[in-house]
Amino acid sequence: MITLCAFFTELHQRPLSLSAVKGYRSALNTVFRAAGQVHLLEDYRLSNLFRAFGVDRPVTKTLFPGWDLPLVLRSLLEVPYEPLGGSSVKDLTKKTVFLLALASGRRRGELAALSTGPLHLRFARDYSTVTFLPSVHFRSKTQKPLQPSASWVIPALTPLVGLEPDRLLCPVRALRCYLQRTLTSPLRRPESQLFLPTSANVLRTSPAMVSRWIQQVVMRAYLLEPQASDSDNARITAHEVRALAASWTASNSVPLEEVLQAASWQHATTFTSHYLRDMCHQREGLYALGPLVIGQHVVSK
Secondary structure (H helix, E strand, C coil), rough: HHHHHHHHHHHHHHCCCCHHHHHHHHHHHHHHHCCCCHHHHHHHHHHHHHHHHHHHHHCCCCCCCCCCCCHHHHCCCCCCCCCCCHHHHHHHHHHHHHHHHHHHHHHHHHHHEEEECCEEEEEEECCCCEEEECCCCCCCCCCCCCCCCCCCEEEEECCCCCHHHHHCHHHHHHHHHHHHHCCCCCCCCCCCCCCCCCCCCCCCHHHHHHHHHHHHHHHHHHCCCCCCCCCCCCCCCCHHHHHHHHHHHHCCCCCCCHHHHHHCCCHHHHHHHHCCCCCHHHHHHHCCCCEECCCCEEEEC
């Protein structure tokens, strides 16, 4: 136990956030429990240590979005992302990843682990939805050892809006175009990763690459908007997509159970304590964009 306390203290001093250190504790607890050893979440010494971490570096709750979602989505309607047929593969990749991250509300690791295998990626016959099932080799952050992976479905905007200009933010449209454009890539195999790396000499897409693509989309939108706030620009993180997706769906009367399921959260306190954002200031801008696929739901007025 002394070794564990020293390990967690070192993580705290790096410094990692309290939630990140708790993530390490949860991961190790799974291993210890499987071996029939001590329950780390119930050990009073570790509880006291983590309480001290909280006192040393109090967690401040984020109430407002880290960046302007309507601003970013408007940028995806313009060059270099549109028209999709004229965009580069790199820009098409970034747009598709961003729209899918927003539409799913899933973590970057889950997006990086997506596969093109027939059991893992299925379009409806009329392309009104696309269903994803993670690979059996991938375990999500909150997935228990013997718990099977659950599929998740992303709806398209096609059944709601018929004109092409109204579907520029449709994740299913972007994904279909992305698959067509990367069909001849030497990295594209029957069971390859869905998202291929855009850098030379890189064979696999990592979660860090997914984060970088999302960040680059957001940062480009701010660079092209002279009135954008510098304070917002300084808070750009890719992980904020999950918070915005869940918060926007929750504020549009989507049941809390469905919000938690879409983001694969087991407890409501995870959402309310760490991810819930006040979307009032962005409401008008989001509604002006028309129907949007966010958090595995189509949200409109």
